[in-house]
Amino acid sequence: MSTYKEISPSRDIKVRRSYLNQLIDFVEEDISGSNSRKKYEVFTTGTIAGSSLTSSLFQTVYDQDYTLQTANPMFDLTVGLFSGSTVVSGANTGIDTSGKLLFMSESVMMREKIANYRQFAQLLKGDADARFVAPLNSTDASDNIDNAMFIGIKRLFSRDKIKRSTFAMKFYMSAAQVGPGNYGNLHRGEPMGAAIFTDAGASANMLVEFGGEVGNIVNASDTSTTVGALYYQQGIAVFDMSKIMSGTQLVSGTIDACTKYAGGLHNIPKGKVSLGIGNTKGLTTQAMPGTNSAAKFIPDLLVSASIDDIVDHLASVRFMSGNLTAMTFQAITNINSTLVFCRATADEFNYSSNPTYVDRVTNKIKVIETGQEDTQMPFSYITTVGLYDENDNLIAVAKTSRPIEKNSEKDITIRVRLDF
DSSP: OOOOOOOOHHHHEEEEEEEEEEEEEEEHHHHHOSTTEEEOOOEEOOOBTTBOOEEOSOEEEESSOTTSTTOOEEEEEEEEEOTTSHHHHHHEEEEOTTSOEEEOTTOOSHHHHHHHHHHHHHHHHSOTTOOEESSTTOOOGGGEEOEEEEEEEOHHHHBTEEOTTOOEEEEEEEOOOOOTTOOSOTTOSOOEEEEEEEOTTGGGSOEEETTEEEEEEEETTEEEEEEEEEETTTTEEEEEHHHHSOTTSBOOEEEEOSOOOOBTTTTBOTTEEEEOSSOSSSOOOOOOTTEETTOBIIIIIHHHSOHHHHHHHIIIIISOSSSSEEEEEEEEEEEEEEEEEEEEOTTSSOSOOOGGGBOTTTOOBTTSOTTOTTTOOOOEEEEEEEEEOTTOOEEEEEEEEEEEEEOTTOOEEEEEEEEO
């Protein structure tokens, strides 16, 4: 049984907010591994020459094999193109009667890449037609983010927001230099030119946009070079691929396409197309149907490759494979607390209403020694505090770490903290 006392809302209940910082690390192997990246093949082309192309609009990176029940999604990775960029205008061939943009046959998923960009612009800037820039609020055309890489960190890791000036990402600006005659894999070889991109200095420049607090992402080796923007409360990073990648670097390998079997010397299989011939430093001039011997990452890969092929390249080559940290930051969790001060004055809670407190035969308090009834005062041990609403419904229970003795010589205040 219990003893009750009414709590005064104005005197005994206080509300406060605190913050918990948590260090988050994403490992290279989790990003580059094919088993830890989940694809959603929601885009499918028509069948051309007996082949079709399927792709995701984004991929989700997990902290282990995504087929396991214990796997946690860490972030989504995708790309987007601004509709008014030179990459889009260079591939655009007109507009159909329904208002849809038309593109040359060598392009893949151009409307989907534009839609990706518009979706993030709507979410973060409040206007689907808006353009991302870096540095923020810049009016210089060279600072426009037309070819964007988007990283959307899951709330499980970003929590309520990312702490300013704690974000860092290791990224390889140059891709692999593959040897002559390697035509098979765009994602092969050892990348070079690693850079660290960080939001260092963002605490000194508190900017707010439609999507919440935002800061510039810079190159750690040259903080005057701004490469993107980080939206802290949304947990979304927007990178300018023209600045974080060597866009003019020649690319060699095969990507998905709608083609028939090429045969011949290079044996390009059906449903594939070759970008580049030979190694990426000195391409041969050998011509072949369905190939582009002078292909570059920008614009050729961005235009001709599906989103899955581009994301596969970014994840497997640009983040590298290893046990080192590829991305790190501190996540902030807001903790809203209600503090309830349960006060017991000297003459309160010294007697228990539990029937076992009194001997049923002698009707005397058991805790008082025989013969000391006139000199020894009753006392009790507090072990539990229950909080009730105005209708006497139990809504919370707090347990003390040890029994607390309560007698007529003590005033006791027990603070109960409710976090949510």
